[in-house]
Amino acid sequence: MFTTSPARIMVLTCSTRPGSLGPAIADWFTVTVSPLAARLGVELRSLSLAELALPFLDEEEHPSSGIYRRPHTKRWSELVDAVDGFIVVTPEYNYGMPAPLKNALDYLGREWAWKPMGFISYGNTSAGTRSVQHTKEVATTLRLVPLGATVALRLQDAIVGGRVRRSPRHDAAAEGVLREAVRVSRALRPLREALREGSVEGPVPGSHTRVMTPDDAGEVTVLQRCCWVDEAVDNDSLALAPLRESVDEVACWLDRWTTTGLWRGGRLIAMVRVRREGRIGRIGRLAVVPDMRGAGIGRWLLRRAEGDLGAGCDRIELSTGAGSARNIGLYRSEGFVIDAEEDEVVHLGKALPGDLPTTPALGVG
Ligand SMILES: Cc1cc2nc3c(=O)[nH]c(=O)nc-3n(C[C@H](O)[C@H](O)[C@H](O)COP(=O)(O)O)c2cc1C
Incomplete structure (x- = not known):
């Protein structure tokens, strides 16, 4: 149903x-909630700890270090890192969670943080609820966020011939767990983003940057449509690619350019993209949301883009609309000179004789 993320x-x-x-x-x-998952734009990934076959924790370093030497740990880390939440199907063993679940939790650290964990429990009289309570205590230590919505199956009532007896009450409860997992997962996304691998602190308090992927195409499309309205007004033209590109087209160029996004409070507030063409570095799509302009973010991203292009680049080039006086002013103040003007587009360039600049503190220069 949804094309991205x-x-x-x-x-x-x-x-x-x-x-x-x-x-x-x-x-x-999985069968019960699959139609709802499709409607909510959720991808369900099934995994069994029996198939994963983790040995008892055998890493030397503490999981919080993120230093993993064993292939099975690296694989488990990638699987957990790649999802936004968990629904744990667990029995109760001796009033607690089964040992393989505790072991699997103990293996990792950062990968669990700020993700919801819902429970489908089963057992005898307690329907596995003591196992869930036990797991919640451990889960919160890892910054997993346990859900209130739950399915608790009493084996004598709910299981017939080794299968779950169909019951509208249990079906509705299963859907409730999925709905809550998705709601909480989306709400926690800003916290997860800041912890994501490759994410670094940005130039304004509470912000962070990272290199974008095609998964970010939805947000990028919104950002550029918002930001290029001013360009359309300044240049008296609606024929601007960033205003017209579809989400799929954006996903396509996100794959080909190195694009840095800047987020604050879960919102994408700015971006810039770069690409090397031989010894020429190209910078484009520098954008800052209207309510955050004037704080030096555009200049910071422009300098960061120059840094990202790396050594071995003789020259940097970029273009903007001839009517975009504010952009042209920024580029000139950063040493770019106008090379040519054609069809209402200004092409600017900057020779790089020496070392490239490093990313500055906000407000410098
Ligand atoms: C080692 C072990 C301990 C158990 N302890 C409990 C328990 O504390 N409470 C409970 O309700 N059922 C308990 N049971 C019964 C399980 O709930 C039931 O056998 C269930 O099918 C086990 O899940 P599994 O089939 O996925 O292994 C226990 C079963 C096993 C094998």
């Missing part, structure tokens, strides 16, 4: 015992 939710089957009821219960959950 689906919420990715892992459905994790936690018991590893041969003949376990876990796979049948996880199947029931």
